[in-house]
Amino acid sequence: MTQWRLLRGDVxxxxxxxxxxxxxxxxxxxxxxxxxxxxxxxFEAWAALRGPDPDGARFVALAKPLQDLELTLAPVDGRQPSLQLFKDCIVRINGSEARLRY
Structure with a gap:
């Protein structure tokens, strides 16, 4: 399975x-x-999003600040290209667990 580094610039x-x-x-x-x-x-606020969100306003209000951080996922082995959050993938982190969709 793939291992990733979640980066904000070089951090x-x-x-x-x-x-x-x-x-x-x-x-x-x-x-x-x-x-x-x-x-x-x-990330904690976004992970806590539950229930109906018919117009997506709650999703946008929580996801937009994360998108603005321009976070990337870089594969540890370098075999795949880096992915930009909310452009190439979505990551939800809740404690020590994460869900990744790309």
């Missing part, structure tokens, strides 16, 4: 290690890095 936000699949998501363990605290509240 390591955390690492994701895929371990399974729950279509359409890949399941991963998340290990925080030095840049995690600066983005943690945004």
């Amino acid at each position: 390591l936000v955390g690492e994701l290690s895929e371990y399974g699949c729950d279509q359409p998501y890949f399941l991963a363990r998340f290990t925080p890095g030095p840049g995690w605290e600066s983005v943690r509240a945004l």
